[in-house]
Amino acid sequence: MQLDKLTVKVRPRKxxxxxxxxxxxxxxxxxxxxxxWFLITLPVYFCVMFLPNEQVVWGIxxxxxxxxLWERPLLHYLSRHLFGEELTVKDCVKxxxxxxxxxxxxxxxxxxxxxxxxxxxxIIQLENLSGQQRSQRLQVxxxxxxGSAVWLTMFFMGLEIAxxxxxxxxxxxxxxxxxxxxxxxxxxxxxxxxxxxxxxEVLQNLITYLAISLVAPFYVACGFxxxxxxxxxxxxxxxxxxxxxxxxxxxxxxxxxxxxxxSLFLSISILFMHVPDLMAQAExxxxxxxxxxxxxxxxxxxxxxxxxxxETIKKIKQGEDFNQVEKQTYYKLRNKFDDxxxxxxxxxxxxxxxxxxxxxxxxxxxxxxxVVAGVLILFLIIKYRYLITGKSVSVKNKKARPExxxxxxxxxxxxxxxxxxxxxxxxxSGDYRQGISLLYRASLIxxxxxxxxxxxxxxxxxxxxxxxxxxxxxxLSQFMQQLTFCWRSLAYAHQIPDPLLMKELCERWPxxxxxxxxxxxxxxxxxxxxxxxxxxxxxx
Amino acid sequence: MLDTTREVEVPxxxxxxxPVAGAVSRALAFFxxxxxxxxxxxxxxxxxxxxxxxxxGLYLLAIFLIEWFYPVLFEIFYHGQTIGxxxxxxxxxxxxxxxxxxxxxxxxxxLRFADFLPFLYLFGLISMLFSRDFKRLGDFxxxxxxxxxxxxxxxxxQNNLSGLAPKMTLTLEEQSAIIGFSERSERMSESRLNExxxxxxxxxxxxxxxxxxxxxxxxxxxxxxxxGHA
Numbered sequence: 001m002q003l004d005k006l007t008v009k010v011r012p013r014k015x016x017x018x019x020x021x022x023x024x025x026x027x028x029x030x031x032x033x034x035x036x037w038f039l040i041t042l043p044v045y046f047c048v049m050f051l052p053n054e055q056v057v058w059g060i061x062x063x064x065x066x067x068x069l070w071e072r073p074l075l076h077y078l079s080r081h082l083f084g085e086e087l088t089v090k091d092c093v094k095x096x097x098x099x100x101x102x103x104x105x106x107x108x109x110x111x112x113x114x115x116x117x118x119x120x121x122x123i124i125q126l127e128n129l130s131g132q133q134r135s136q137r138l139q140v141x142x143x144x145x146x147g148s149a150v151w152l153t154m155f156f157m158g159l160e161i162a163x164x165x166x167x168x169x170x171x172x173x174x175x176x177x178x179x180x181x182x183x184x185x186x187x188x189x190x191x192x193x194x195x196x197x198x199x200x201e202v203l204q205n206l207i208t209y210l211a212i213s214l215v216a217p218f219y220v221a222c223g224f225x226x227x228x229x230x231x232x233x234x235x236x237x238x239x240x241x242x243x244x245x246x247x248x249x250x251x252x253x254x255x256x257x258x259x260x261x262x263s264l265f266l267s268i269s270i271l272f273m274h275v276p277d278l279m280a281q282a283e284x285x286x287x288x289x290x291x292x293x294x295x296x297x298x299x300x301x302x303x304x305x306x307x308x309x310x311e312t313i314k315k316i317k318q319g320e321d322f323n324q325v326e327k328q329t330y331y332k333l334r335n336k337f338d339d340x341x342x343x344x345x346x347x348x349x350x351x352x353x354x355x356x357x358x359x360x361x362x363x364x365x366x367x368x369x370x371v372v373a374g375v376l377i378l379f380l381i382i383k384y385r386y387l388i389t390g391k392s393v394s395v396k397n398k399k400a401r402p403e404x405x406x407x408x409x410x411x412x413x414x415x416x417x418x419x420x421x422x423x424x425x426x427x428x429s430g431d432y433r434q435g436i437s438l439l440y441r442a443s444l445i446x447x448x449x450x451x452x453x454x455x456x457x458x459x460x461x462x463x464x465x466x467x468x469x470x471x472x473x474x475x476l477s478q479f480m481q482q483l484t485f486c487w488r489s490l491a492y493a494h495q496i497p498d499p500l501l502m503k504e505l506c507e508r509w510p511x512x513x514x515x516x517x518x519x520x521x522x523x524x525x526x527x528x529x530x531x532x533x534x535x536x537x538x539x540x
Numbered sequence: 541m542l543d544t545t546r547e548v549e550v551p552x553x554x555x556x557x558x559p560v561a562g563a564v565s566r567a568l569a570f571f572x573x574x575x576x577x578x579x580x581x582x583x584x585x586x587x588x589x590x591x592x593x594x595x596x597g598l599y600l601l602a603i604f605l606i607e608w609f610y611p612v613l614f615e616i617f618y619h620g621q622t623i624g625x626x627x628x629x630x631x632x633x634x635x636x637x638x639x640x641x642x643x644x645x646x647x648x649x650x651l652r653f654a655d656f657l658p659f660l661y662l663f664g665l666i667s668m669l670f671s672r673d674f675k676r677l678g679d680f681x682x683x684x685x686x687x688x689x690x691x692x693x694x695x696x697x698q699n700n701l702s703g704l705a706p707k708m709t710l711t712l713e714e715q716s717a718i719i720g721f722s723e724r725s726e727r728m729s730e731s732r733l734n735e736x737x738x739x740x741x742x743x744x745x746x747x748x749x750x751x752x753x754x755x756x757x758x759x760x761x762x763x764x765x766x767x768g769h770a
Contacts, residue, residue, distance in 0.1 A: 009543040012724070016628065017688055020544045020562035023669060028542055030670075148564075155564045159665055166662030173658065218669060222564070235732060236724055242717030243739040250708060250743050 003241050005084040010228065010237045015148035018229030022222030029081060032089050033074050033217040039093050041070050045209050049202065056198070060205045064212060068107045068117065072099040072125060074220040079126055082228070103130060116142070118223020119149040119230070144230045152222055156215045163211035168204075401448060402457040405464075406491075408441050412449060415442055420509035427502055433490055436502060439509060440487045443480060446513045461488055479505070479512055546673055546685065548637045558637055559688040561630040563668040566686055572624030577610055608649065615645045621689075629691075635683045644682040651678035703765030704758060708743060715766050722763030725756065 003010075008021065026033060044066075048059035073092050076099055080087040103124050114120065120138060123129055129137050175183065232238060316322070381388070402410055416422045419442035426435030444464065447453055453467050465484050469477040483505055486497045545557035584602050588595035614622040620631035620640050632640045632648070654677045655664025664676040673685055710718070725733055737755035744758050 007542060009541040012720075014629070014688060014691075016561065016565040016630075017544060017559055019564045020560065020674065021542070023562045023564075023674065024542055024544050027670065027672070151568060152564060155567055158567070162660035162662050162665060166659040169659035233724075234727065236721065236728060236736060239717050239721050239724070240736055240739070242714060243721075243736060246710070246714045246717070247739050247743065253708075 002083060003237055004244060006082060006237075006241070007084050008082060008228070010232045010241065012233050012236075012238065013229050015145055015226060015229060018226045019148060019152055019222045021229070022225030023218060025078065025082075025225055026218050026221040029078065029221075030217070032077060032092075033221070034213075035089050036073050036077060036092050037070065037213060037217055039089070040073060040096055041209075041213065044070075049205060049209075056201045056205055060208050063209065065108065065112065067212065067216065068112060068121070069100045069104065071121065071216055071220045072096070072102075074217055075121055075125055075224055078221060078224050079122070082224075099125065102128075115153045116146050116149040118152060118219050119146060119226050121220070122224060122227040140234065141227065141230045144233045149223065149226055152219070152226070156219045156222075160208075160211040160215050163214060164204075164207055167207050167210070402455055402459075404457065405444060405455065405459070406461065408437065410441070410445055410448065412445050415445060418510070420506045423509075424503065424506040427499070427506065432496055432499075432502065435506075436483070436487050436490050436497075439506060440483055443483060443509070443513065447480075475512060479508060546687075548635075550637070556637055558633070558685060559690070560673050561628075561686045561688050562674040563665060565628045565630055565688075566668065566674075567665070569622070569624035569628040569630060572627055573611070573622050576623055577606055581606055611649045612642075612645045615640050615649075616642060625686075629689045630686055631689050632684050632686050635685055637685075640684060644684050648678035648682035648684050651681050654678065699760075699764070701757075701761045701764050703768075704745075704761035705765050706762050707745070710766075718759055719763045719766055721756075722760045725760065 008025065013021065041063075045063060048063050049056070051059045073096050076095060077087055077089075077092045107124075111117065111120070119141065123134060123137050123141065127137065172180070172183070404410060416438075419438055423435040423439040423442075426432075426438065444455070447464075447468060448455055451471065453471060455464055455467065459467075461484050465477075465480055468480050482501065486502060486505065489495045489497050543557075544562070545559050548556045548558060550556060581599075581603055584606075585599050588599040588602070591598065611622050614625075615632050618626070620633055625631060632645070634640055634644060652664075655661050655667070657663050664678075667676050667680075668674050671680075673679075675685070679685065706718075721733075721736060728736075733756040734754065737759050740759065741749070741755045744755055748758065749755065
């Protein structure tokens with residue numbers, strides 16, 4: 001056994017991890033292992049499958065009983081490949097009869113039903129042990145723990161059942177519904193020997209065979225990995241490998257050191273040939289360096305000796321920084337069971353009842369106070385939640401804000417500081433379209449921001465106007481009517497309205513929408529602005 | 541070298557190897573969980589049977605919640621472990637080794653029904669047997685791994701050996717081999733110990749070897765030195 005040829009990482013694993021290694025092992029060699037399995041078992045399966053009608057069930061039973069024999073070539077292949085030996089599928093299949101002979105009788109009878117079969121197989125097949133030796137060896141291998149081998153067997157038995165039932169269910173789901181009604185589901189899942197359903201039984205046999213075929217290579221690989229792991233625990237294979245590697249490294253190192261020493265010696269001898277020249281050059285500098293070292297390290301540093309270090313540490317520890325005493329006063333909950341506070345002795349006749357009544361009342365009051373406190377906090381949070389969330393509670397934030405109306409952006413940021421002045425300039429320069437559009441846009445944005453009016457994205461100009469006329473502020477609605485008229489004739493009819501009217505609109509604009517800037521900062525109540533408007537209207 | 545670990549590189553440039561857990565331990569953990577879940581349901585059904593139709597409605601709800609959220613809640617609030625996983629010492633983590641989060645846990649557990657198909661978790665089992673990281677379909681969807689929990693180093697058994705500093709510089713791997721040698725020495729026979737220690741014999745303290753201190757004893761003392769007071 002040459003451990004350094006191992007193709008698997010050995011380390012002492014938990015037995016569950018070892019089983020996982022077995023699965024990985026199978027995944028690596030899946031193609032070869034399944035090839036071996038089918039090459040050996042397919043002929044056998046065909047033989048047992050075509051038994052006369054009544055014996056179909058027995059055929060698969062015999063096949064199942066002989067399973068330990070089919071498993072041996074798989075283990076053979078795995079064990080060779082574990083140590084890096086290339087074994088071809090052909091050679092492995094050829095070795096079948098030789099392997100099958102080993103202790104075949106015991107393996108097929110009483111040991112057939114052992115739950116640790118997968119773990120025990122390597123001992124007879126790979127270690128070639130039998131009789132007393134075998135059982136002793138088994139004891140040693142099982143001493144690390146064989147519980148997981150039992151669970152391994154249980155798991156794969158379960159997998160076989162799951163495969164059988166799963167495939168049958170799949171087939172059942174594929175049966176057309178007209179026919180499915182006639183099928184008895186219990187019959188579907190269970191062997192029922194009757195001549196009428198011969199082909200169905202053959203199908204069930206085939207599924208069983210496939211289930212066994214799926215599981216067997218995994219079972220062997222997992223058992224083998226478990227065996228390897230038990231031996232790794234017992235014999236410390238990983239440590240042997242590590243020690244060998246270490247020894248190898250040290251050997252190389254010592255050889256390397258020898259060569260390095262030789263080369264060093266050589267270079268020194270070459271150096272000495274030029275020493276006189278070098279000495280002359282180096283003399284000054286070496287002296288200064290030496291002095292520098294002496295001054296700085298040896299004397300100036302207080303830490304140069306062990307004793308001084310200890311003294312310094314002691315000094316620092318005794319210093320002010322480590323010895324400050326601070327007094328803290330804090331409130332502590334008074335416990336009724338606190339022994340430190342002596343209870344007053346009551347002279348009352350009903351000390352106990354009074355006592356409990358007191359506790360009861362205090363409990364009620366306590367509870368009530370907590371409730372009040374909770375409600376208060378909740379109330380405050382709800383009332384001032386805009387402080388926390390940063391959003392105001394007002395309606396204007398709740399209403400959906402149209403981003404674009406009639407192709408104009410409705411973002412307040414897009415407006416200049418005083419829209420009416422800019423618009424007036426545009427009008428003066430003859431750019432009527434731009435000017436009126438700006439004025440109209442600014443008005444709409446103000447309305448969206450500062451009133452309850454809800455303007456939706458799909459609204460037309462006239463619909464907006466109607467909505468604005470609904471909140472009875474005559475000044476606003478009249479202004480908007482004129483402006484909307486101007487805007488519509490400009491935008492859609494391409495007619496230039498009366499320039500005087502447009503100029504007048506620009507001049508009136510600030511007086512109507514004056515509250516805009518202030519309101520943005522102040523108020524949470526949109527109604528207030530409209531009220532202001534009405535007030536200013538009334539004054540006039 | 542074949543191994544069952546998955547390498548994950550963390551942002552700090554360190555490579556962690558996660559020991560991925562395979563079908564067998566996971567199936568057993570699942571089986572334990574099934575027993576726990578079903579016994580819980582049996583108890584609930586018994587209790588709610590007193591309430592007639594209303595009780596029936598309640599226990600249908602309870603069954604739904606237990607069946608689907610037992611694993612999710614445990615995985616989130618119990619370090620990626622259900623009770624069954626705790627027994628088997630395995631846990632769920634994200635593919636990159638970080639603790640599992642709500643969305644991954646919900647996805648992997650709701651997709652259990654895909655693994656269940658066509659019957660008795662056949663798809664899930666086959667997926668676990670043939671995928672590289674032993675993942676079932678739900679794990680693929682959620683990007684999760686089930687790994688063996690790393691066990692802590694057990695404290696070294698108290699012995700009266702005095703530590704011995706190794707003369708050579710040792711790599712981390714070599715140090716752990718020497719420590720492992722010492723820790724596992726009680727399991728091994730004297731002859732096997734000598735055989736193992738024999739590989740390093742030429743590099744040990746020769747004068748002490750001549751004074752009848754065996755090579756394995758020197759290695760044990762070295763291990764004591766390497767572990768310090770831990």
